Amino acid sequence: MTSLAPAFLLSMPQLMDPNFSRTVVLLCRHSEEGAFGLVVNRPLTTSGRVVVNLDPPVSTDRELNLWVGGPVEPERSWMLAGGDIVQAGKVDGMPIAEGLVLTTSPGLLRRLLEPDPPADARLMVGYSGWGPGQLEAELEGSAWLMSDVDPALIFQTPADRMWEMAIRRLGADPANLQMSRGVH
Secondary structure, eight states, X not given: OOOOOSEEEEEOTTOOOGGGTTOEEEEEEEETTEEEEEESSOEEEEOSOEEEOOSXXXXXXXXXXXXXXXXXXXXXXXXXXXXXXXXXXXXOSEEEETTEEEEOOHHHHHXXXXXXXXXXXXXXXXXXXXXXXHHHHHHHTTOEEEEOOOHHHHHHSOHHHHHHHHHHHTTOOGGGOOSOSSOO
């Protein structure tokens, strides 16, 4: 079996699950056992005091940007890092694609809680998961379009424009997408 990861999965209109309406999913891992990905265009802004259990403890009263990676295990979190952080080797983790790393680095978490967090890092909660053969069946049913990973799309495009921009990168007009099976 050839892995489809890394790739962007772009939801199509026939994907009826509201968790994935107009989403861009970074497909991180794909094998015979299933697939793992992160929705990269679902921001969630917190308000109130946030305390993170680090040593020494860190807290912040400012709004904290979290990103909903998907509906599975929303109590789990990690960070997606790119740009200068990855290029400079400032963070260890699981390489996803050129210039993208998935990490649980306490140092990066601390930096995300500081007043001026790095622009090329996201605190993600939850993930998107598929069982064996599930993603392949959804692709066959035209629930997703696939494209190459572009870290700039993740970190430099406003979340509310990311899906449309990703579709346009493929040469398609999002307004012309239709509900159907097969090739679009």
